[in-house]
Amino acid sequence: MEIIRPYLLFLGDAPDQLAAKTAAGVVDWRRDWCVGQMRLPGCGADVGLPDMDVAEAVRQGAKTFVIGVVNAGGRLPEHWIDAIVEAIGRGLDVASGMHVRLASFQRVAEAAHAHGRKLFDLRASTERFATGNGEKRPGRRVLTVGTDCSVGKKYAALALEAEMRDRGLDAEFRATGQTGVLIAGRGVAIDAVVADFIAGAAEWLSPAAAPGHWDVVEGQGSLFHPSFAGVTLGLLHGAQPDAFVVCHEPTRKTMRNVSHALPSIAQVIEATVSAGRLTNPDIRCVGVAINTSALPEAEARATLEKAAAAHGVPASDPLRFGMATIVDRLLEEFPAPR
């Protein structure tokens, strides 16, 4: 799926900032792709874009109406449907990360059909994949992995891409989750793929490339998460990364939504190397990314130094201190081809 930009980010009447997480992620990384935000009365979220309605967004060139809000249960209030239908009527495609398909709302389906607009269900891939073949592909790949879900794998990957591009490297973020797909404009929500095709979808997502090209693949889940480790392993095998960065959130007490303890960073490195060797015998860890936002700066720096010493790779907080040290290590380990 290739989502046409620029976007109008629809926040509906999201009760708070957290509910607009998807929209906020797009603004953090692709501010230039967004003409504005559209909020309904009662909206408690604000992603810092100019407020506008559909008509104004169309005047400013918007091509896709992006539902930037998480909606528990997948039910759409009637006034959201009105807004979606209006957007379609004015010529916009619609992209949604809800579990429920856009076309399952009859008025939305009819409007899209009548106006020849596309409906992108980011969580329900319609792409058909082959099963993975495990053959090593040319080009380089770096994958973010995690001690848990929601520990910053997407942000670490995007920060890696940004730092690598700043240095003139040919690097491309490869999205594997709904927000990532909006940020990349393409990709696949890997957890929505049929189980048989996880690795195959990852192979499709990161195809053969020039020797100097880097795909920066967004990781999902954790090899130690009892709900999602199968997704993580299939993605690891299909992505066949040369390098990986372990992401960690030090205030997390248990794995997300379950009662299991978090693995150590060392366990994640060991398990990733052990499993990843199946499709890339040279796989190695090149860095640790720690979300230190809960810590004062001195403590944050001490935490990162300790992690770097313990694991023998650079450690950084991607948003606070950048990815320069980790990209340095990546290029030491994998020098550009001459």
Place this chain on the structure above:
Amino acid sequence: MEIIRPYLLFLGDAPDQLAAKTAAGVVDWRRDWCVGQMRLPGCGADVGLPDMDVAEAVRQGAKTFVIGVVNAGGRLPEHWIDAIVEAIGRGLDVASGMHVRLASFQRVAEAAHAHGRKLFDLRASTERFATGNGEKRPGRRVLTVGTDCSVGKKYAALALEAEMRDRGLDAEFRATGQTGVLIAGRGVAIDAVVADFIAGAAEWLSPAAAPGHWDVVEGQGSLFHPSFAGVTLGLLHGAQPDAFVVCHEPTRKTMRNVSHALPSIAQVIEATVSAGRLTNPDIRCVGVAINTSALPEAEARATLEKAAAAHGVPASDPLRFGMATIVDRLLEEFPAPR
């Protein structure tokens, strides 16, 4: 899904015995559930049941018309559709392990609707699952795992169930693939589940049970198969087995359909224990099942003795020498509750 028996096994015009693998599996393990086989002119397969047409099968009490043939590409010749529609018209449900859904053939869908019959697409689960929670459930579980796909995991699990039942144990085969579902009458094709729900589907398949109950869970794929390891890992985490049996096919040169080398049995034991500990810290190997059909008896016995000595657990060929030694070990390791 619960498939009503007895079955009429439809072999169509399968060119050879291998194409009727699904039907043969059902006959091997559930002969009593089958009233007969239905073959069309040109059929090169025979699973040893009385030949009959739909009318005769209905007279003998058949409830479900089972398409027992693999059909590459999922296209159905017109004369198969005639037979399916006739079966529906005479009151039979239809079960199919084809990738393509039965209802996607318009005449089949219309007939099922008109006659109120059920269409079971064994490879396309419509059951909705929760994500796995990783919580330890009461009851005992044994899982078959493999060095590769198609190395006898289903047959080993069924042989385990048979041996355990012969000893009066409360044991139940839990099917995770299409043929297994026909043999159990229920289950879930785990590789057809959306990736997010692999572990959750395995938890659903093998729910909490009495302390003395054993679920014998059919394994899928291999932790070392680059196409399917994610499925294998999610199933392992969701099944949370106390015990596992490693299945191996010694004549296999590379992993099925890819060019990767087979792992050793020792590697499979180590990886299964290492990953399985996440949801069952006490997981252990209780046996090795080797398909020795290519070997003369003396050589087969020597191979099994060598494997038993190497891995410290009983080794057997389930079909040739039975599962008694492995069940002995299982009960030594996990004595019945008093």
